[in-house]
Amino acid sequence: MSEVNNTGSFHTYLSEGCRLCQQGAKMVLFVTGVCHRDCFYCPVSAERRKDVVFANERVVNCDQDLIEEARIMNALGTGITGGEPLLVPEKVFHYIRLLKSEFGLGHHIHLYTSVAPDTDTISRLAEAGLDEIRFHPPASMWDEMETSPYAASIGYARQFDIEAGIEVPAIEGIEKVAAFTRKMDCFLNLNELEFSESNAGAMSLKGFVLEGDISNAVAGSMELARNMLCRGGAGKVHFCTSTYKDAVQLRERLVRIARNTARVFDEITEEGTVIYGQILCKDAEAAEEVTELLTEEGIPPEMIEVRDRSVETAWWVLEDVADLVRENTEDVSIVERYPFENGFVVEKIPL
Numbered sequence: 001m002s003e004v005n006n007t008g009s010f011h012t013y014l015s016e017g018c019r020l021c022q023q024g025a026k027m028v029l030f031v032t033g034v035c036h037r038d039c040f041y042c043p044v045s046a047e048r049r050k051d052v053v054f055a056n057e058r059v060v061n062c063d064q065d066l067i068e069e070a071r072i073m074n075a076l077g078t079g080i081t082g083g084e085p086l087l088v089p090e091k092v093f094h095y096i097r098l099l100k101s102e103f104g105l106g107h108h109i110h111l112y113t114s115v116a117p118d119t120d121t122i123s124r125l126a127e128a129g130l131d132e133i134r135f136h137p138p139a140s141m142w143d144e145m146e147t148s149p150y151a152a153s154i155g156y157a158r159q160f161d162i163e164a165g166i167e168v169p170a171i172e173g174i175e176k177v178a179a180f181t182r183k184m185d186c187f188l189n190l191n192e193l194e195f196s197e198s199n200a201g202a203m204s205l206k207g208f209v210l211e212g213d214i215s216n217a218v219a220g221s222m223e224l225a226r227n228m229l230c231r232g233g234a235g236k237v238h239f240c241t242s243t244y245k246d247a248v249q250l251r252e253r254l255v256r257i258a259r260n261t262a263r264v265f266d267e268i269t270e271e272g273t274v275i276y277g278q279i280l281c282k283d284a285e286a287a288e289e290v291t292e293l294l295t296e297e298g299i300p301p302e303m304i305e306v307r308d309r310s311v312e313t314a315w316w317v318l319e320d321v322a323d324l325v326r327e328n329t330e331d332v333s334i335v336e337r338y339p340f341e342n343g344f345v346v347e348k349i350p351l
């Protein structure tokens, strides 16, 4: 029996990592952009294809950066990805230990890897606290999965109580992978194939085209996954659409961050953005004068925040006082932005 949602995603089975991801509660830890493979569909951007670490969109220069990002989104777990994470195994062990010691054993960690680790590496991952591993075998190996090293790695993971599965894009050949995962009784995560800036050239050369104008999904990828399910060739499968990742997972993550970081006067939208009023002054001195004016108007201090030359308050407060403060200011607007420090401004409405 499969469950389908309104973005087209469906599943007969959801791993714990996917369950938390759907709540927007997983932090994405990108441990390196370096990878020895050359998948034509690789979505990693040119800027990230080097030895860099990101926690969600935040550059990680020290452990504290990672901890802060997890706190800000109230993360219940972390997905480790890359590049190829196991090219930097010591870093992976370190981050798993760090997250488990900071947030407790219940902080669920899954790892995505294109290699098939030996028993020693798996035992070290287990010792550090890894909960789930998703293998991403190259398409050239899909014909011989049963005799591939991935079959052995899945066995090692099980010996050490790590949930194991396969994660690949939904392209021609997935039924061979599905036959393998059914035989191994492990989960199969299929991602809808997507165009990105980094893979567009290679994908076009292979004849892939966009499904439509409003998403990056590749035409036919969803049908391949659906047909496989209809033919009864699924087993424990989860198909995740491009729209689902953008529309649901990202939104849920933004809402979590906004709830944790919004000021009393910020309005949190259903999309996870925040709306507030902004008075941009000529300089810090002018900002002080505007603040005094707002205080004289009876606006309590907790409803005002001054950031250098920007005075911020509730959007509905600003609507009332806009004419009073306009003099000596550069811009008086209602701002909607992503809920991070210097988050992307979605809309700015001048008053």
Ligand code: SF4
Binding pocket: 035, 036, 037, 038, 039, 041, 042, 043, 044, 082, 083, 084, 114, 136
């Ligand atoms: S294994 Fe992953 S990171 Fe490496 S090239 Fe393939 S898709 Fe990109």
